[in-house]
Amino acid sequence: MVREPYDEEEVAEGVWQISGSHDWDAGVNAVALVSGTHAFVVDNLYRPGDARRLFKRIQSWGIEPDALVNTHWHTDHTIGNCLFDCPIWAHVTGPKYLKRYWPKWVGGPRDRRAGGLRLKLPDHLFDRRVSLDLEGAEVQLIHVPGHTPDSIGVFLPDRRIFIAGDTVMDLPFVLFGDSLEEIRSLRRIQRLRPRMILQGHGRPCSGTRLAGDIRYLQRVREEAREARRAGLSKEKFLETPLERVLPSRRCRALAKGYSEAHHGNLWKIWNEMSSAR
Ligand SMILES: [Zn+2]
Numbered sequence: 252m253v254r255e256p257y258d259e260e261e262v263a264e265g266v267w268q269i270s271g272s273h274d275w276d277a278g279v280n281a282v283a284l285v286s287g288t289h290a291f292v293v294d295n296l297y298r299p300g301d302a303r304r305l306f307k308r309i310q311s312w313g314i315e316p317d318a319l320v321n322t323h324w325h326t327d328h329t330i331g332n333c334l335f336d337c338p339i340w341a342h343v344t345g346p347k348y349l350k351r352y353w354p355k356w357v358g359g360p361r362d363r364r365a366g367g368l369r370l371k372l373p374d375h376l377f378d379r380r381v382s383l384d385l386e387g388a389e390v391q392l393i394h395v396p397g398h399t400p401d402s403i404g405v406f407l408p409d410r411r412i413f414i415a416g417d418t419v420m421d422l423p424f425v426l427f428g429d430s431l432e433e434i435r436s437l438r439r440i441q442r443l444r445p446r447m448i449l450q451g452h453g454r455p456c457s458g459t460r461l462a463g464d465i466r467y468l469q470r471v472r473e474e475a476r477e478a479r480r481a482g483l484s485k486e487k488f489l490e491t492p493l494e495r496v497l498p499s500r501r502c503r504a505l506a507k508g509y510s511e512a513h514h515g516n517l518w519k520i521w522n523e524m525s526s527a528r
Pocket of ligand 1: 451
């Protein structure tokens with residue numbers, strides 16, 4: 252289950268999943284879509300050293316990336332932006348969050364967490380959907396909010412491969428987003444009928460997983476609604492075990508760190524219910 256720091260694998264022809272280390276055991280992924288001497292890079296890992304290694308590795312293939320995509324503003328996906336001298340695509344709301352949180356999460360270039368890297372904002376923005384071209388193949392960027400408000404996915408319609416960023420994780424994680432939006436986005440991805448989904452953390456999965464992800468979020472929402480109706484305290488609700496809302500076979504397969512994600516989900520969804528939705 253534990254991924255070695257920095258690893259790469261061609262999961263489909265010209266689709267490289269590149270993994271780096273993370274505080275979570277599942278690691279973190281970037282993706283390089285390669286066609287001839289052209290490439291789109293999706294995200295750029297978490298540790299500054301891993302981001303540099305990713306960038307150099309792509310250069311070693313004789314490729315200068317045509318575009319970088321930020322699936323969302325979280326700095327475990329955007330730390331290496333400044334290494335790339337190409338258009339950086341993101342959702343129209345992405346720069347706002349990066350500007351607000353980078354100083355807290357990463358700090359200045361001299362900060363240990365930055366490792367000499369500095370903030371570089373995306374400069375190619377879109378709202379709902381945009382189509383790009385990679386050597387004659389269509390590459391769609393689609394807004395799929397939920398994990399964060401600015402989350403986007405990258406879809407290759409010819410091959411039905413969906414690069415999800417953190418919209419799809421081994422356990423959905425909505426602490427920084429919104430559970431209803433996440434459910435809607437997971438349904439949107441289902442309608443694309445992807446054959447393969449590349450996740451922001453963890454191994455690729457198939458589209459059949461999404462139904463279980465939606466069910467988990469719905470069950471947490473039901474539990475929160477019930478708990479509020481029954482007058483349960485927030486503290487008590489936050490003790491809701493993962494096993495109560497996710498099949499045990501999926502609980503067992505989760506890497507360390509996801510119990511914290513579950514706790515974050517409980518906290519967020521409890522708060523959402525206070526606005527009575
Ligand atoms: Zn992430």
